[in-house]
Amino acid sequence: MNQHIVKIESIDKVTHDVLRIFTKKPEKYAFTPGQATEISINKNGWRVKKNPFTFTSLPKENHLEFIIKTYPSHKGVTNELLNLKTNDELILHEVFGAISYKGEGVFIAGGAGVTPFISIFRQLESENKIGNNKLVFANKTKDDIILEDEFKKLLGTNFINILSDEKVDGYANGQITKDFIQANCGGTNKLFYLCGPPPMMEAIEKQLADLNVDKKSIVKEVF
Numbered sequence: 391m392n393q394h395i396v397k398i399e400s401i402d403k404v405t406h407d408v409l410r411i412f413t414k415k416p417e418k419y420a421f422t423p424g425q426a427t428e429i430s431i432n433k434n435g436w437r438v439k440k441n442p443f444t445f446t447s448l449p450k451e452n453h454l455e456f457i458i459k460t461y462p463s464h465k466g467v468t469n470e471l472l473n474l475k476t477n478d479e480l481i482l483h484e485v486f487g488a489i490s491y492k493g494e495g496v497f498i499a500g501g502a503g504v505t506p507f508i509s510i511f512r513q514l515e516s517e518n519k520i521g522n523n524k525l526v527f528a529n530k531t532k533d534d535i536i537l538e539d540e541f542k543k544l545l546g547t548n549f550i551n552i553l554s555d556e557k558v559d560g561y562a563n564g565q566i567t568k569d570f571i572q573a574n575c576g577g578t579n580k581l582f583y584l585c586g587p588p589p590m591m592e593a594i595e596k597q598l599a600d601l602n603v604d605k606k607s608i609v610k611e612v613f
Contacts, residue, residue: 392483392484393481393482393483394416394419394481394482395432395479395480395481395482396413396414396415396416396454396479396480396481396482397413397414397477397478397479398411398412398413398474398475398476398477398478398479398480399412399413399414399453399476400412400476401471401474401475401476404457404536404537405533405534405535405536406533406534407459407460407461407462407534408457408458408459408460408502408536409456409457409458409460409471409472410446410455410456410457410458411455411456411458411471411474411480412447412453412454412455413453413454413455413456413480414453414454415451415452415453415454416482419454419482420449420485421445421449421485421487422449422487422490423445423448423449423490423491423506423509423510423512423513424444424487424489424490424491424506424507424509424510424611425444425445425485425486425487425489425490425506426442426443426444426445426485426486426487426506427442427443427445427482427483427484427485427486428440428441428442428443428482428483428484428486429441429442429443429456429467429480429481429482429483430467430480430481430483431467431470431471431474431478431479431480431481432478432479432480432481433470433478433479436467436470437481439466439467440467440483441466441467441468442486443456443458443505444456444457444487444505444506444508444509445509446505446508446509446512447509448509448512448513448516449513454482457502457505457508457536457537458471458502458505459501459502459536460472487506487611488609488610488611489506489507489510489583489585489609489610489611490510490609491510491513491514492581492609493581494521494522494523494580494581495523495524495580495581495582495583495607495609496523496524496525496526496575496576496580496581496582496583497510497511497523497524497525497526497582497583498525498526498528498566498582498583498584498585498586498594499525499526499527499528499584499585499586500528500529500585500586500587500590500591501528501529501530501534501536501586501587502536503585503586503587503590503611504525504527504536504537504585505536505585506585506611507525507583507585508536508537511523511525511541511544511545512544515544520544520545522548522576523545523548524545524548524549524550524574524575524576525541525545525548525549525550526550526552526566526571526574526575527541527549527550527551527552528551528552528553528554528565528566528586528590529551529552529553529554530553530554530555530556531553531555531556532551532553532556532558532561535551538551550562550574552564552565552566552570562574565593566590566593566594566597567597568597568600568601571594571597571598571601572601578598578601578602578603580607581607581608581609582598582603582607582608582609583608583609583610584608584609584610584611585610585611591610595608595610
């Protein structure tokens with residue numbers, strides 16, 4: 391199995407519990423927008439502990455970027471990332487991922503499940519192909535929204551937020567329901583891209599089935 395040791399060029403927070411890490415990029419290292427790799431930390435006791443993280447940079451860029459939600463209570467890799475600094479090292483493993491852009495549609499993400507879509511939308515913008523793609527982004531609170539300003543700039547009114555645990559003017563409140571999909575997605579005869587926690591994914595797949603969306607029109611990655 392190929393492994394690459396890369397140095398951290400910068401590390402900072404984009405929300406209260408989400409890190410942005412830039413690393414050097416190995417020569418001839420290739421991935422497509424939406425793909426991920428397993429990462430471990432090049433420190434004693436952490437080299438064999440791997441977590442999957444999505445590339446949020448573009449393949450043509452000469453660095454790698456990862457936007458990673460941290461879970462301090464898990465005492466795992468994401469918690470240890472909080473202790474890292476510039477010039478610390480990560481180990482990259484195989485590239486994988488089921489989500490790739492197949493055409494204009496509706497992207498539905500829950501929390502850190504948005505990360506595969508970041509590189510896809512950035513790639514589309516670089517090619518002037520954002521079109522009428524929509525992003526429906528479910529979070530607990532407004533403070534949990536990852537890259538809110540960037541998505542607003544990229545998508546305008548096609549960036550739709552829904553918050554489950556907080557009522558904020560200008561943001562929908564509650565869960566993503568069939569009625570919400572019908573009201574916000576501009577019809578169901580299109581592609582749907584899904585990424586989020588398994589319970590959310592199962593619920594939305596059932597709602598899409600009830601709305602007679604063909605399974606072949608659903609592109610998904612379990613977060």
